[in-house]
Amino acid sequence: MYGLIGKMLAVPGKREELLSILMESNGDMPGCLNYVVARDPADENGIWVSEVWTDKDSHGASLQLPQVQAAIARARPIIAGFVEQFETEPVGGVGLPT
Template sequence: MLGGAAIAKESGAMEEALYGLIGKMKAQPGKRAELIALLTQGTSDMPGCIAYIVAEDAKDEDGIWISEVWRTRQHHADSLKLPAVQESIAKGRPLIAAFESFVETRPVGGVGIDG
């Protein structure tokens, strides 16, 4: 299996590559569990969401990592308009101390991205 762009070209139909995000945020001290509960509560019905993995940083007690895979960039953008997601964001914002890192990716293979 080749890189994202190559897959798109190879499949002829100029199929749009999957869209991914990997980011780390810091919860306010002592608020990680509460923030994680909010981050995971609105995620069961997000069209085009293949993976949205919320994880505690094993060493940083305030650190939360989110790895996402979406069918397309647009599916991700549309998810931000969903009422359940907007509610989670609004409730979660006061519990977030900082966004430490954030990258956009093109998921291209492996396990758990068939969706």
């Protein structure tokens, strides 16, 4: 499995709109096992996304999906930046295949 944990910043006042885009666009992504979108309670513009994929290629391929490309285009103007980005090697746990 391949994992990503990242924090992005919305343009001030745009966090809820950005969350909506992230929530609408994460269905039907082949190889996506887990994709958790969360507010950062310590940062009014912060959003955490935690992802688990079957493999790194699935994640890469997802970026080319039409709904993801459309979401990226909508989201880009209201993303202020990416402030944390960690790759992980998921082992398992609750909500994942054993």
